[in-house]
Amino acid sequence: MNRQKWVTLLGAVLIAATSSSFAGPGSATGSGAESKEKQAPSLPDYSYKGLDGEMHSLTEWNGKVVLLNFWASWCAPCLNEIKEFVHYQEQYGKQGLQIIGLGLDEARKLKNVARTLGINYPVLVAEPNSNRKLLAKWGNSSGLIPYTVFFDKSGKLSGAHKGVIDDQTFEQKILPLLEDPE
Amino acid sequence: MKLLSVIKRSLLLVTILTAPQSYAIAESQVLATAGGMNVTADDLKSAMASSPFATQFPSMDREDQALLRGSLLQRLVASKLLYQEAKRLEIDKTGAFQQDVETFRLGLLYRYFMDKLREGISVPKDVTASIKQQYPNDTDGAAAARAAYLSDRYRAMRYLTIKNLRKKYKVKVYESRIQLHRMSGDTVLLEGDGILITYKHAVGNQVNPPQNKTWLMERLYKRAELLVIAKAADDEGVDLSDRLNSYSDERLPAMMIEQKQREWISGKDTLKKYYDAHPEFSRTLERWHIGQIVLPAKEEAVAVRKRIEAGESLFLLAGELSVDPYGKRMRGDMGWVKEGSGHPDIEKAVSGLEDNQLSEIVQTPAGFHLVMILERSPSLKRTFASMRDKVAQSLISEKSAEYFNELSERYKVVWNLIGEKQVQTEKH
Numbered sequence: 121m122n123r124q125k126w127v128t129l130l131g132a133v134l135i136a137a138t139s140s141s142f143a144g145p146g147s148a149t150g151s152g153a154e155s156k157e158k159q160a161p162s163l164p165d166y167s168y169k170g171l172d173g174e175m176h177s178l179t180e181w182n183g184k185v186v187l188l189n190f191w192a193s194w195c196a197p198c199l200n201e202i203k204e205f206v207h208y209q210e211q212y213g214k215q216g217l218q219i220i221g222l223g224l225d226e227a228r229k230l231k232n233v234a235r236t237l238g239i240n241y242p243v244l245v246a247e248p249n250s251n252r253k254l255l256a257k258w259g260n261s262s263g264l265i266p267y268t269v270f271f272d273k274s275g276k277l278s279g280a281h282k283g284v285i286d287d288q289t290f291e292q293k294i295l296p297l298l299e300d301p302e
Numbered sequence: 303m304k305l306l307s308v309i310k311r312s313l314l315l316v317t318i319l320t321a322p323q324s325y326a327i328a329e330s331q332v333l334a335t336a337g338g339m340n341v342t343a344d345d346l347k348s349a350m351a352s353s354p355f356a357t358q359f360p361s362m363d364r365e366d367q368a369l370l371r372g373s374l375l376q377r378l379v380a381s382k383l384l385y386q387e388a389k390r391l392e393i394d395k396t397g398a399f400q401q402d403v404e405t406f407r408l409g410l411l412y413r414y415f416m417d418k419l420r421e422g423i424s425v426p427k428d429v430t431a432s433i434k435q436q437y438p439n440d441t442d443g444a445a446a447a448r449a450a451y452l453s454d455r456y457r458a459m460r461y462l463t464i465k466n467l468r469k470k471y472k473v474k475v476y477e478s479r480i481q482l483h484r485m486s487g488d489t490v491l492l493e494g495d496g497i498l499i500t501y502k503h504a505v506g507n508q509v510n511p512p513q514n515k516t517w518l519m520e521r522l523y524k525r526a527e528l529l530v531i532a533k534a535a536d537d538e539g540v541d542l543s544d545r546l547n548s549y550s551d552e553r554l555p556a557m558m559i560e561q562k563q564r565e566w567i568s569g570k571d572t573l574k575k576y577y578d579a580h581p582e583f584s585r586t587l588e589r590w591h592i593g594q595i596v597l598p599a600k601e602e603a604v605a606v607r608k609r610i611e612a613g614e615s616l617f618l619l620a621g622e623l624s625v626d627p628y629g630k631r632m633r634g635d636m637g638w639v640k641e642g643s644g645h646p647d648i649e650k651a652v653s654g655l656e657d658n659q660l661s662e663i664v665q666t667p668a669g670f671h672l673v674m675i676l677e678r679s680p681s682l683k684r685t686f687a688s689m690r691d692k693v694a695q696s697l698i699s700e701k702s703a704e705y706f707n708e709l710s711e712r713y714k715v716v717w718n719l720i721g722e723k724q725v726q727t728e729k730h
Contacts, residue, residue, distance in 0.1 A: 194357070199357065
């Protein structure tokens with residue numbers, strides 16, 4: 121996909137994230153359920169079940185710089201990236217960084233990975249068999265993972281990244297959001 | 303099986319090594335000692351990272367992770383034992399080992415030099431500007447163009463470097479000596495300062511080298527390229543001692559076990575004798591489709607036997623009366639079973655039966671059985687030739703277990719494992 125197309129797609133995600141047309145098929149888990157009330161500024165009101173068994177809306181993390189990371193237990197680059205994310209969360213959590221994992225896999229395997237790698241941020245679980253559609257909704261029609269979308273502190277979609285977020289990408293795209301007061 | 307029992311114990315106890323607790327263990331912590339050589343938590347971590355299970359490991363259940371780590375720990379200990387045995391037998395002084403190390407060393411030197419050459423190549427500013435102009439808004443296209451430029455430059459630099467090095471080391475090729483069928487192994491085909499390639503060197507380990515001049519020239523130039531570049535790197539004084547030591551640490555145990563395996567299967571008839579002595583290799587087991595009813599008392603079994611002989615269905619009666627829950631649910635159809643896999647008394651009772659002939663009453667702890675074979679899948683013969691590899695694997699596996707026992711007696715193995723009580727404490 122060329123850069124222009126990609127920017128257009130991101131724009132579409134951004135618009136969709138703040139409009140009712142982005143609402144999922146209505147499932148309360150996985151594909152997301154949007155609140156009818158629009159409150160700006162806010163993260164999109166999508167809810168997913170967490171590894172803790174509770175439902176979580178992204179709005180729980182309003183006011184934070186949020187990295188929503190799509191991954192799976194069978195994806196080796198995802199696991200390498202998670203090891204770095206654990207460090208980022210530890211180092212920048214106090215500055216308002218909130219990484220959220222969105223696992224596209226069996227909850228049991230995701231739990232094992234979270235335990236083994238010592239994941240120190242919330243991990244949500246996508247509804248089984250909805251991965252492709254879910255990724256497409258979040259602007260990733262190719263379905264490749266790892267994939268990360270990031271929001272600034274006002275809840276505005278700031279960008280997305282296909283593949284592993286390396287140090288350079290983190291410094292260029294995420295750190296400025298943490299420095300930005302709003 | 304002293305070692306095996308210790309290993310089994312270790313598998314239970316290394317539960318503590320499963321993540322995330324593993325990250326709390328100091329990497330230098332000694333998990334086992336074999337004849338004075340330590341296996342540390344760091345060794346285990348490295349072995350895991352380079353194992354085929356590296357990706358699956360994080361998503362495994364805690365117990366499976368513990369088993370895998372235990373199994374890897376066992377392999378690391380075995381490797382230390384083999385290393386010490388190889389040193390005792392002076393395998394490190396053999397020509398084969400030294401040739402292996404030299405081949406590895408040359409490879410390292412070559413890679414070092416070429417990596418340095420590649421790193422020294424960059425895309426000049428004007429080329430970068432031209433690429434940007436050519437691929438506006440197309441990062442993938444620009445990246446591909448940069449890669450193509452770097453690749454072309456590397457090829458050119460490599461050619462020039464080899465040419466210069468050949469000159470520097472005064473390399474001479476004796477093409478006129480390349481006369482097939484007239485050369486001996488020691489015929490010198492190429493030489494220079496500190497470089498010598500004979501026919502034997504050029505051919506390498508090729509058992510039946512093609513009698514073809516073009517092929518030989520290619521081999522000669524490839525070898526010459528390796529040697530001149532390795533020499534250039536060597537002249538720079540590159541320190542490879544750590545990597546060569548690591549290579550020896552890995553290669554010696556491998557050569558030791560390869561030598562033992564050759565010994566174990568060296569005899570002319572060793573494998574055939576093993577095949578003959580183990581009938582499971584020479585034929586598949588017969589499989590039986592079994593019908594069964596199990597009754598709680600002998601009197602009931604006698605009565606049911608009479609009813610079946612009088613024409614009632616074993617299956618209808620099993621669905622109604624069998625005290626075996628599975629058998630009752632399946633109405634007496636127990637599916638296919640392999641000979642040798644059932645209760646010995648039942649096996650004995652059915653062994654002489656015709657198909658659909660009802661057995662005598664057989665008593666087991668489960669009750670009083672009436673059994674019949676509904677149909678059978680006969681055993682098939684398997685020839686020695688078709689089973690040769692499996693026979694060899696089985697023999698090697700058996701001999702290896704004995705050998706590791708012997709080695710663990712010679713070089714004392716100490717497991718520095720954490721007690722079960724502590725495991726429980728750590729778990730909670």
